[in-house]
Amino acid sequence: xxxxxxxxxxxxxxxxxxxxxxxxxxxxxxxxxxxxxxxxxxxxxxxxxxxxxxxxxxxxxxxxxxxxxxxxxxxxxxxxxxxxxxxxxxxxxxxxxxxxxxxxxxxxxxxxxxxxxxxxxxxxxxxxxxxxxxxxxxxxxxxxxxxxxxxxxxxxxxxxxxxxxxxxxxxxxxxxxxxxxxxxxxxxxxxxxxxxxxxxxxxxxxxxxxxxxxxxxxxxxxxxxxxxxxxxxxxxxxxxxxxxxxxxxxxxxxxxxxxxxxxxxxxxxxxxxxxxxxxxxxxxxxxxxxxxxxxxxxxxxxxxxxxxxxxxxxxxxxxxxxxxxxxxxxxxxxxxxxxxxxxxxxxxxxxxxxxxxxxxxxxxxxxxxxxxxxxxxxxxxxxxxxxxxxxxxxxxxxxxxxxxxxxxxxxxxxxxxxxxxxxxxxxxxxxxxxxxxxxxxxxxxxxxxxxxxxxxxxxxxxxxxxxxxxxxxxxxxxxxxxxxxxxxxxxxxxxxxxxxxxxxxxxxxxxxxxxxxxxxxxxxxxxxxxxxxxxxxxxxxxxxxxxxxxxxxxxxxxxxxxxxxxxxxxxxxxxxxxxxxxxxxxxxxxxx
Amino acid sequence: xxxxxxxxxxxxxxxxxxxxxxxxxxxxxxxxxxxxxxxxxxxxxxxxxxxxxxxxxxxxxxxxxxxxxxxxxxxxxxxxxxxxxxxxxxxxxxxxxxxxxxxxxxxxxxxxxxxxxxxxxxxxxxxxxxxxxxxxxxxxxxxxxxxxxxxxxxxxxxxxxxxxxxxxxxxxxxxxxxxxx
Numbered sequence: 001x002x003x004x005x006x007x008x009x010x011x012x013x014x015x016x017x018x019x020x021x022x023x024x025x026x027x028x029x030x031x032x033x034x035x036x037x038x039x040x041x042x043x044x045x046x047x048x049x050x051x052x053x054x055x056x057x058x059x060x061x062x063x064x065x066x067x068x069x070x071x072x073x074x075x076x077x078x079x080x081x082x083x084x085x086x087x088x089x090x091x092x093x094x095x096x097x098x099x100x101x102x103x104x105x106x107x108x109x110x111x112x113x114x115x116x117x118x119x120x121x122x123x124x125x126x127x128x129x130x131x132x133x134x135x136x137x138x139x140x141x142x143x144x145x146x147x148x149x150x151x152x153x154x155x156x157x158x159x160x161x162x163x164x165x166x167x168x169x170x171x172x173x174x175x176x177x178x179x180x181x182x183x184x185x186x187x188x189x190x191x192x193x194x195x196x197x198x199x200x201x202x203x204x205x206x207x208x209x210x211x212x213x214x215x216x217x218x219x220x221x222x223x224x225x226x227x228x229x230x231x232x233x234x235x236x237x238x239x240x241x242x243x244x245x246x247x248x249x250x251x252x253x254x255x256x257x258x259x260x261x262x263x264x265x266x267x268x269x270x271x272x273x274x275x276x277x278x279x280x281x282x283x284x285x286x287x288x289x290x291x292x293x294x295x296x297x298x299x300x301x302x303x304x305x306x307x308x309x310x311x312x313x314x315x316x317x318x319x320x321x322x323x324x325x326x327x328x329x330x331x332x333x334x335x336x337x338x339x340x341x342x343x344x345x346x347x348x349x350x351x352x353x354x355x356x357x358x359x360x361x362x363x364x365x366x367x368x369x370x371x372x373x374x375x376x377x378x379x380x381x382x383x384x385x386x387x388x389x390x391x392x393x394x395x396x397x398x399x400x401x402x403x404x405x406x407x408x409x410x411x412x413x414x415x416x417x418x419x420x421x422x423x424x425x426x427x428x429x430x431x432x433x434x435x436x437x438x439x440x441x442x443x444x445x446x447x448x449x450x451x452x453x454x455x456x457x458x459x460x461x462x463x464x465x466x467x468x469x470x471x472x473x474x475x476x477x478x479x480x481x482x483x484x485x486x487x488x489x490x491x492x493x494x495x496x497x498x499x500x501x502x503x504x505x506x507x508x509x510x511x512x513x514x515x516x517x518x519x520x521x522x523x524x525x526x527x528x529x530x531x532x533x534x535x536x537x538x539x540x541x542x543x544x545x546x547x548x549x550x551x552x553x554x555x556x557x558x559x560x561x562x563x564x565x566x567x568x569x570x571x572x573x574x575x576x577x578x579x580x581x582x583x584x585x586x587x588x589x590x591x592x
Numbered sequence: 593x594x595x596x597x598x599x600x601x602x603x604x605x606x607x608x609x610x611x612x613x614x615x616x617x618x619x620x621x622x623x624x625x626x627x628x629x630x631x632x633x634x635x636x637x638x639x640x641x642x643x644x645x646x647x648x649x650x651x652x653x654x655x656x657x658x659x660x661x662x663x664x665x666x667x668x669x670x671x672x673x674x675x676x677x678x679x680x681x682x683x684x685x686x687x688x689x690x691x692x693x694x695x696x697x698x699x700x701x702x703x704x705x706x707x708x709x710x711x712x713x714x715x716x717x718x719x720x721x722x723x724x725x726x727x728x729x730x731x732x733x734x735x736x737x738x739x740x741x742x743x744x745x746x747x748x749x750x751x752x753x754x755x756x757x758x759x760x761x762x763x764x765x766x767x768x769x770x771x772x773x
Contacts, residue, residue, distance in 0.1 A: 097691060099678070099682055099683065099684070099687060099688075100678075100772050100773050101678055101684075101685070101742040101772065101773065102685065102688070106773035107773040109773075112772075112773060115772075116767065116770060116771070119763075119764035119770070121681055121738035121739075121740050121764060121765075121770070122675070122681040122682060122728050122730045122735070122738045122740070123682055123683070123727075123728060123730075126725070126727075126731075127682075127683070127687075128683070128687055128690035128691060128725070128726075129690075129725075131690075131691045131692065146691065
């Protein structure tokens with residue numbers, strides 16, 4: 001790599017050619033203040049806080065946008081620079097309501113930090129001269145335009161990162177405002193509430209309704225984990241305080257999402273108001289009564305022990321961890337020889353023995369063929385990748401489904417998958433995103449693109465890949481089960497049809513986090529932890545195994561999903577491992 | 593050695609800054625060995641003496657014409673004027689009314705408030721007239737030292753006063769005492 005030599009504050013610094021002054025300074029640990037700049041966004045030099053003095057330049061230069069050249073001499077805190085920054089701050093603070101104490105961001109605000117750094121102790125210019133509206137029409141977060149500094153981070157996040165292009169800027173000068181679409185309330189706009197703008201906002205202009213005023217960053221813990229709302233496997237940070245989850249941030253270092261999250265992953269988990277199952281329960285005389293773990297497991301052991309393999313039915317939810325699904329497979333399929341096992345959600349058709357592509361291929365493709373899946377609704381982050389590629393110039397072919405969330409972005413919508421494949425065949429670098437909606441005929445049509453296209457199965461459910469790998473894709477016959485073990489986890493019961501055929505006399509064990517029609521019918525209920533309460537691992541739709549971490553304690557007597565099965569296995573006298581590390585290692589080995 | 597004379601007063605504030613000053617705790621004994629507090633809202637004498645003081649301390653925002661009179665009188669009668677607290681420096685909580693306008697705020701408070709029947713906005717000539725814009729003290733008089741904070745920490749008061757007594761004029765407080773969050 002070609003290096004360029006420059007001098008910053010008299011210190012010799014070399015940085016790769018093409019670096020901005022800001023990047024070069026960062027490499028040398030020289031701190032230049034910024035406001036509109038953000039590591040994940042394209043710099044625009046809007047706020048001008050990062051101005052520096054460059055010898056030979058007519059005026060002060062914005063460090064975030066200006067590339068370095070050989071021999072450049074830079075001063076980052078010269079009297080002229082400091083004077084300019086103070087002026088910029090005085091103007092910024094005067095523009096709107098930037099009075100700190102009653103702002104939710106106070107203590108974490110980047111504008112406030114700059115005020116401290118440059119000794120802003122009173123307003124130089126008249127302030128509060130004009131009131132701006134507050135837009136709280138979105139469910140999860142609101143925008144107070146009075147706190148906005150017009151840095152444009154939100155607009156760039158919406159356009160450059162999420163490729164949704166909802167946000168823009170209207171009016172001029174002091175009247176400038178961030179707006180959605182053609183100036184409609186955010187709640188009625190094309191906004192998908194992914195919250196990326198919320199996370200990049202440097203001030204209190206964008207504010208999370210749920211976690212506002214509930215703690216400053218310094219008072220909170222950030223636990224890295226993986227989202228379990230769909231099969232993409234986005235990295236996230238669970239923000240907690242005092243054993244409570246305040247909010248979910250995206251992880252900028254997430255391997256797949258690189259800082260993106262969606263409404264389903266960032267907000268919905270915190271608004272789940274279903275009643276939790278908090279202790280083991282046993283049905284006695286037609287009613288469920290609280291019991292101890294030991295009693296509950298003993299009751300199950302007796303029933304399973306006396307049933308023959310054909311009488312055992314097992315239903316698994318794909319939102320369980322790799323470890324739980326592994327143990328469930330080992331215990332029931334391997335040890336107890338049960339064959340009537342099934343998965344609570346459908347799966348994408350298996351086109352090939354080996355995975356043929358990854359989500360990262362979307363970014364490199366020139367034609368994207370989407371078939372039998374609706375990522376905009378079910379796996380939104382994958383749809384962001386698609387929209388991003390469309391922005392770049394890639395063509396999007398939707399096979400069927402005018403109701404598909406990606407329809408407004410599609411180059412063409414073709415009902416006949418065969419014809420869509422013919423078009424994709426002519427592309428240089430096609431990628432196929434296919435889901436459970438692809439029929440057998442469709443699958444055969446898609447196979448024609450083998451060798452040419454990159455195939456990414458977009459699995460419905462969460463940990464479907466692991467569930468399938470551990471044997472849970474068979475045809476499940478509810479009527480055949482005399483003893484039914486349902487590993488439900490957090491899954492809402494879309495399986496009332498399954499229940500309909502269950503033998504009235506069948507003994508039903510439900511391992512679940514929430515009360516549901518199935519727990520109401522159960523003979524034994526085992527409380528299990530939710531996403532924030534357990535460690536383990538998840539396999540995403542590409543087959544990538546990622547670790548999830550525990551952020552808070554399980555509610556009541558609930559236990560991690562794998563631990564429940566490990567205890568049950570021990571009670572049945574099967575040695576399948578007791579520690580998470582041991583089971584994790586075995587599960588991961590099996591998944592390879 | 594004669595004691596240094598200090599006067600304090602409050603404008604549109606909540607008295608919290610004065611409470612924070614008292615929070616210097618036992619150090620107040622040492623302070624009173626060196627300074628004479630001629631007047632303050634929490635002592636018997638309320639107005640700064642005509643012959644003047646060395647240091648004047650003001651808490652609260654400029655909200656009405658009365659606040660301007662008090663601020664100007666303090667300015668005339670002191671050599672060094674300190675504005676303490678977020679109200680005196682930035683406008684503070686009273687300045688929130690700037691976002692809706694003074695008329696709307698008065699109407700909401702005296703007429704539209706739920707239990708009020710036949711409400712009336714006070715307009716006695718003895719009262720100061722509310723201003724259209726609430727501001728910090730710096731808008732109407734020259735201020736020599738701003739100590740923001742809601743309230744400023746007791747240590748910030750202690751630091752500023754001991755620096756002044758040592759013959760040094762702090763321009764901006766050190767970072768650990770300079771905070772308005």
